Every structure is written in structure tokens, then in C-alpha cells.
Amino acid sequence: xxxxxxxxxxxxxxxxxxxxxxxxxxxxxxxxxxxxxxxxxxxxxxxxxxxxxxxxxxxxxxxxxxxxxxxxxxxxxxxxxxxxxxxxxxxxxxxxxxxxxxxxxxxxxxxxxxxxxxxxxxxxxxxxxxxxxxxxxxxxxxxxxxxxxxxxxxxxxxxxxxxxxxxxxxxxxxxxxxxxxxxxxxxxxxxxxxxxxxxxxxxxxxxxxxxxxxxxxxxxxxxxxxxxxxxxxxxxxxxxxxxxxxxxxxxxxxxxxxxxxxxxxxxxxxxxxxxxxxxxxxxxxxxxxxxxxxxxxxxxxxxxxxxxxxxxxxxxxxxxxxxxxxxxxxxxxxxxxxxxxxxxxxxxxxxxxxxxxxxxxxxxxxxxxxxxxxxxxxxxxxxxxxxxxxxxxxx
Amino acid sequence: xxxxxxxxxxxxxxxxxxxxxxxxxxxxxxxxxxxxxxxxxxxxxxxxxxxxxxxxxxxxxxxxxxxxxxxxxxxxxxxxxxxxxxxxxxxxxxxxxxxxxxxxxxxxxxxxxxxxxxxxxxxxxxxxx
Ligand SMILES: Cc1ncc(COP(=O)(O)O)c(C=O)c1O
Ligand SMILES: [Zn+2]
Numbered sequence: 001x002x003x004x005x006x007x008x009x010x011x012x013x014x015x016x017x018x019x020x021x022x023x024x025x026x027x028x029x030x031x032x033x034x035x036x037x038x039x040x041x042x043x044x045x046x047x048x049x050x051x052x053x054x055x056x057x058x059x060x061x062x063x064x065x066x067x068x069x070x071x072x073x074x075x076x077x078x079x080x081x082x083x084x085x086x087x088x089x090x091x092x093x094x095x096x097x098x099x100x101x102x103x104x105x106x107x108x109x110x111x112x113x114x115x116x117x118x119x120x121x122x123x124x125x126x127x128x129x130x131x132x133x134x135x136x137x138x139x140x141x142x143x144x145x146x147x148x149x150x151x152x153x154x155x156x157x158x159x160x161x162x163x164x165x166x167x168x169x170x171x172x173x174x175x176x177x178x179x180x181x182x183x184x185x186x187x188x189x190x191x192x193x194x195x196x197x198x199x200x201x202x203x204x205x206x207x208x209x210x211x212x213x214x215x216x217x218x219x220x221x222x223x224x225x226x227x228x229x230x231x232x233x234x235x236x237x238x239x240x241x242x243x244x245x246x247x248x249x250x251x252x253x254x255x256x257x258x259x260x261x262x263x264x265x266x267x268x269x270x271x272x273x274x275x276x277x278x279x280x281x282x283x284x285x286x287x288x289x290x291x292x293x294x295x296x297x298x299x300x301x302x303x304x305x306x307x308x309x310x311x312x313x314x315x316x317x318x319x320x321x322x323x324x325x326x327x328x329x330x331x332x333x334x335x336x337x338x339x340x341x342x343x344x345x346x347x348x349x350x351x352x353x354x355x356x357x358x359x360x361x362x363x364x365x366x367x368x369x370x371x372x373x374x375x376x377x378x379x380x381x382x383x384x385x386x387x388x389x390x391x392x393x394x395x
Numbered sequence: 396x397x398x399x400x401x402x403x404x405x406x407x408x409x410x411x412x413x414x415x416x417x418x419x420x421x422x423x424x425x426x427x428x429x430x431x432x433x434x435x436x437x438x439x440x441x442x443x444x445x446x447x448x449x450x451x452x453x454x455x456x457x458x459x460x461x462x463x464x465x466x467x468x469x470x471x472x473x474x475x476x477x478x479x480x481x482x483x484x485x486x487x488x489x490x491x492x493x494x495x496x497x498x499x500x501x502x503x504x505x506x507x508x509x510x511x512x513x514x515x516x517x518x519x520x521x522x523x524x
Contacts, residue, residue, distance in 0.1 A: 309454040376457075381422075
């Protein structure tokens with residue numbers, strides 16, 4: 001097979017859809033009014049923002065007024081966690097050990113103030129147990145924050161069960177649904193969440209724009225003060241093209257959810273079968289309850305970053321949990337929480353497929369990966385055969 | 396991010412693999428989770444006549460290992476002893492600052508091998524720690 005370019009890093013970000021670009025374009029050009037202005041320019045963009053809000057509300061099964069536009073997933077998470085913290089001043093927060101840093105690092109920060117934080121463990125598939133959530137609840141618990149789907153291994157969490165529990169105990173519940181929205185059905189009332197974070201660039205929308213669902217009647221202290229936009233929760237002149245793009249991308253993604261899911265599941269299956277044929281490969285994450293098109297695989301005796309570069313040199317974009325860039329070699333906190341040996345965790349590779357990927361792409365990646373793994377194993381100091389010298393030459 | 400020389404050594408590592416009849420085997424790194432390297436040397440009359448390496452690690456670690464083997468082949472032990480981590484990185488056309496530590500492995504493994512060699516026949520064969 002000839003060389004091709006294959007993007008398989010959709011959990012990092014996705015390509016912007018043509019329809020989305022088209023929808024956004026007028027707002028970069030002639031429709032530049034400030035939505036807060038009273039004149040016709042302003043009224044026009046105000047209408048566009050409110051129409052986007054209705055679309056997002058419809059997709060999530062919420063009222064439009066429960067949707068707030070933000071600067072992305074990180075900001076949405078911060079608005080919730082820090083917003084609760086500022087309202088309450090002290091208390092107990094329950095989260096998991098596999099959250100994105102946009103939750104974990106906020107919690108770490110709050111823990112240096114008046115907050116106690118429980119980081120729940122996960123099982124070997126990267127799954128939080130709702131019973132452990134229940135056991136962690138104390139009279140002081142002010143918030144539960146558990147992601148809907150994990151960004152490294154793709155495991156889908158039992159959000160509905162935790163939501164039921166949170167309602168029963170009358171505790172606010174946030175889910176970081178950044179990886180789930182656009183790939184799974186997400187209805188806030190089914191899930192029983194009070195807050196939900198999403199980010200447009202993960203579902204073929206633009207970067208730097210997200211949304212936050214906040215259940216009616218729940219109050220958060222804003223992180224920024226200013227002009228009062230987004231009902232004072234996220235002041236600042238709205239990113240109108242971004243907001244329009246987010247809503248358009250979400251509407252398209254939800255409208256195509258079932259053909260997309262079928263396509264991604266088929267690619268995922270083809271890829272997994274091929275990966276297992278390489279040998280010494282373990283697919284990480286839950287065998288069934290996993291994001292469609294999401295694969296995290298570890299190859300024995302091979303390091304992740306070298307796989308990544310090897311793939312990149314052949315035109316394949318993937319990612320890896322391992323990084324030895326900062327001086328200390330930290331394998332992924334998610335894989336370690338799942339109980340993987342550090343050495344195995346360092347060999348992990350994430351391949352996340354999207355709508356535009358094809359079976360040919362999968363075959364190409366497998367065709368590149370198989371000799372690459374063999375080559376890296378042959379020169380790996382960890383490869384068991386390499387210990388054969390111990391038995392040779394009179395040792 | 397990487398120089399073309401690093402990419403070349405990563406893609407076509409020189410002297411990769413094990414050596415069954417090595418006179419001495421040096422090691423560096425942590426076998427727990429970090430980059431690790433083994434270097435196999437064949438020494439005749441105080442000269443390194445053959446060398447092989449095996450490395451588990453990122454591209455910078457692999458390229459440094461490969462580069463080092465080219466640098467030591469044919470060298471007298473005394474000359475080989477003077478090879479530093481910086482020289483390996485330099486020969487590779489430099490490494491990104493955050494990746495400099497990955498190149499330490501190579502010269503460290505070499506020095507380990509040479510130490511074992513000069514410690515006398517009892518330790519010459521090396522042994523996995
Ligand atoms: C689970 C999760 N939460 C939050 C974020 C951050 O989103 P953003 O890049 O929009 O700030 C990401 C993106 O990597 C993510 O995967
Ligand atoms: Zn390294």
C-alpha cells in the first residue's frame with residue numbers, strides 16, 4: 001500500500017466540518033455585531049447566539065436557559081468546581097483518579113484551601129464503582145464530579161447510577177462529558193446531572209468554545225466579573241462564530257449518531273483484531289463500555305513515544321500516554337490507576353478514529369504498526385529473548 | 396522536534412540487537428519504568444571491535460544508543476572512556492532541551508560496561524541487575 005496520511009487522534013481534536021465552516025463564515029464577515037448592542041447588527045447576532053442555545057438545549061434535553069457558552073471544556077469544568085468552591089467556602093468533593101487534568105488539578109488546588117477531596121479508584125477497565133461513590137459520601141459532601149467517558153482509555157462511566165445516587169442524597173453532580181458529547185446519547189435528565197461540560201472541537205466544531213449545562217435553580221459564583229454576558233456566569237463579549245459553529249456541529253453529530261456509531265464500531269473492531277494479531281498487545285479500557293472508535297493499546301517491551309514517532313514518520317497521527325519530556329518519566333495516571341505496570345503503561349498507544357477514517361486507513365495503520373513493533377522489540381532492552389545472553393558464554 | 400540525524404538513527408538503528416558472545420555487557424537506566432539500555436561489547440587487545448545495543452525508550456534514547464555504538468566501534472578503551480553524554484547529543488545534531496536526559500543513557504551504559512571490563516574477568520560477563 002502506498003503512503004497515506006491518516007489522522008487517528010480524534011480524542012485530541014477533530015477536523016472542522018465543511019457545514020460548520022459555512023455556518024460560521026457570515027459571523028466572521030458581515031455579521032460582526034456585538035450581541036449586546038441594541039441596533040440591528042447586534043440584534044442579528046443576539047438571535048444567532050440564542051438560536052445556538054436552543055439547539056444545544058435540544059441536543060442535551062435541557063431548557064435553553066440552562067446552557068451557558070464558555071471558552072471550552074477546561075473552562076466549563078473550572079466554572080463548576082471553582083464556582084461551587086467559592087459559594088460554599090469549604091466542604092468535601094468526590095471525584096475519580098482518572099479525571100482529565102482540567103478537573104484533577106482544580107481539585108488539587110481546592111484541597112489546599114478549605115476542601116477535602118476523595119479521588120475514587122477505578123477497576124482494571126478504568127471504571128468507577130457507584131457503590132464506592134456512595135461510600136465516599138459524607139455529611140460535608142458538596143459536589144460529585146465524575147467524567148462521562150475517559151479521554152485516554154475511552155471507558156464509559158456509570159453516570160446514570162451515580163446521578164440517581166446524587167439525587168437521592170441531594171448532592172450536586174457534575175460530569176465532564178467532553179469526550180462523550182457527539183459520540184453517545186447525552187440527555188441531562190436521563191443522566192441526572194446538575195452540571196455537564198462539553199467542548200466543540202471534540203465533535204468537529206471549532207476550538208476554544210464550549211458549553212456548560214447548569215440545572216435551573218443551582219447557583220455558581222462566577223470566576224470572572226464583567227459585562228454580565230451569559231447571565232453573569234461567563235461575562236465577556238460572546239464568541240459568536242464559535243458559538244454558532246458549536247451548535248451546528250452538535251446538531252449534525254447528534255443527527256448522525258447512529259450511522260456514525262456503526263461506522264466507528266466497525267473500524268474499532270477491525271483495528272482491534274489487527275492489533276491482537278501483532279502479538280503481545282493488550283487493549284486497555286472496558287471491552288464493551290468504551291467510546292466508539294476509541295482504542296488504547298499496550299505493546300509489551302515497546303515504549304509509547306517511540307511508537308508515536310515511528311507512526312508519525314509514516315504519516316499516521318496517534319497519541320500516547322507516556323512522556324519522558326519533563327525529566328521525570330511519568331506513565332499515564334489513568335493507566336496506573338487501572339493497575340497497569342508502569343512499564344506496560346509506558347508502552348501505550350491511543351488510536352482514536354473519526355467519521356472520515358476508513359477501513360483502508362485502519363489497514364494502513366496496521367501495516368505500519370506491525371513491522372514497527374517488531375523492529376522496536378528487536379532492539380528493546382526489555383525483550384525477554386535479550387536475556388538469553390545470560391545463559392551464554394559461561395555466565 | 397528532532398534533527399534529521401536523530402530520525403535517521405531511530406528509523407535505521409545501527410548495531411541494534413543482542414550479541415551472544417559479548418565480552419562484557421553494560422547497563423543503564425531504571426528497569427522499573429524509565430528508558431533502559433544494554434550495550435554489548437567485543438574487545439580485543441584493549442580495542443572495541445564490535446558493539447551492539449538494546450534500548451527500551453523514546454526515540455531520543457534509541458537514537459542516542461545507536462549513535463554511541465557508531466562512536467565507539469574501533470576505539471581503544473581509553474578513548475571510549477572519554478565519550479560523554481554531551482558528545483553523543485552533539486553528534487546527533489542536538490536534542491530538544493527536554494530530551495537531553497534521554498541521551499544520558501548511552502554514555503552511562505558504555506561506562507558501566509568499561510567499568511565491568513576493567514574490574515577483571517570475574518565480572519566481565521555482566522549480569523542483569
Ligand atoms: C475529558 C476532557 N475534559 C476536558 C478537556 C479539555 O477541553 P478543552 O480542550 O476544550 O479545554 C478534554 C480535552 O482534552 C478532555 O478530554
Ligand atoms: Zn526518553
